[in-house]
Amino acid sequence: MGYYDEMYPAMPLPVWEPLRMVLILVLAVLVIGGLVLIRPQVQAQAVVAVPETAVSDTEPAPIVEAVPETAVSQLSSVFTPEVRYWEDEIVAWAAEFDLDPNIVATIMQIESCGDATAVSRAGAQGLFQVMPFHFVAGEDPLDPDTNARRGLAYFVERLQQTGGDVGQAFAGYNGGHVAAAGSWETWAAETRAYYTWTTGIYNDIQAGLTDSPTLRDWQTNGGGSYCQLVHSKLGLTP
Numbered sequence: 001m002g003y004y005d006e007m008y009p010a011m012p013l014p015v016w017e018p019l020r021m022v023l024i025l026v027l028a029v030l031v032i033g034g035l036v037l038i039r040p041q042v043q044a045q046a047v048v049a050v051p052e053t054a055v056s057d058t059e060p061a062p063i064v065e066a067v068p069e070t071a072v073s074q075l076s077s078v079f080t081p082e083v084r085y086w087e088d089e090i091v092a093w094a095a096e097f098d099l100d101p102n103i104v105a106t107i108m109q110i111e112s113c114g115d116a117t118a119v120s121r122a123g124a125q126g127l128f129q130v131m132p133f134h135f136v137a138g139e140d141p142l143d144p145d146t147n148a149r150r151g152l153a154y155f156v157e158r159l160q161q162t163g164g165d166v167g168q169a170f171a172g173y174n175g176g177h178v179a180a181a182g183s184w185e186t187w188a189a190e191t192r193a194y195y196t197w198t199t200g201i202y203n204d205i206q207a208g209l210t211d212s213p214t215l216r217d218w219q220t221n222g223g224g225s226y227c228q229l230v231h232s233k234l235g236l237t238p
Contacts, residue, residue, distance in 0.1 A: 059184040060196050063167045063203060076102050076205045078212035080219070082114035082230045086127070086144070093148045097156050102205045103166060104152065106198050107173060109215070111151075113227040114234065116144050128152070170198040 075087045083090075083105050090108070094101035111129040112118040119125050123132055125141040128151025135141050135150060151173075158172030158180045159165075171187060172180025174194035179187055187195065200214030219227065231238075 060199055061203065063165070063199055063206070074101070075105055077210050078201065078205055078215055079105050079109055080113060080215070080227050081236055082227050082234060083109045085114055085234055085236065089144060089148070093145075093152060096149075097152045099152065099156070102202065103155075104148075106201050106205075107151070107155065107170075109201065110194065110197050110218070110223070113223065113230045115226075115230040116147070117142055117233075126151075130154070166202065167195060167199045170202075171195045 075084060075090060077084075086105075086108065090104050091101045093099075094104045097104075108114060108127050111124075112127050114127065116127050118127070118129065120129060124130060125132065126147030127144055128147055130141060130147055130151045132141060134154060135146070139146050139150075141147060141150075155169060155173050158169040158177065161172065161177060161180050162168035168180050171182070171191050171194065175182075175187060175191035179191050184192065184195070197214060197218050201212050201218070204212035204214050218224075
């Protein structure tokens, strides 16, 4: 028996103490149970679009060629099957907005991995994860054509804002017009990650690679797990 026990012998518990302990236990069980029930709903809405793990603190190289000299009519083979599932639509949307289809596909890859029904915790929706306020009354945000047009119109605005700098426009697509006008030092961590993944993938394509190390890193660091869900949702073969 220690000094504290000698000075302060044990006192009998008040009659209400056992009841209080039972109530605390019941509340704990209810809270834990509620978290278990809520968690799957949150995961169902989450889109692992911009994994930040393994992104260096050092600013990556800028886009190799900000504005391609000739129009590109085909999609690179670097993209995952879930994105290439939309190849015909991507090429058509790119032509409508005078964009390289590989830019369009890069955005789709990181934003939704080709999931037209994706909804993020922040409320961004569809293939290009467009926020609700970009749509007008009566539009279906999850309709692929509508979602693409709203998302790509916003990207083109950022491209015009930055004088054709694709990398800055990528950053602006994630962080808004303020990010498009900013720099690596001023960007939030998510925008830095977004810039790293998008410019890296696009640079790999511009370099003529048929397999993108950057895209593989993105998959390893979280993007791949979501793409597996989309793969099944689109009914693609393993």
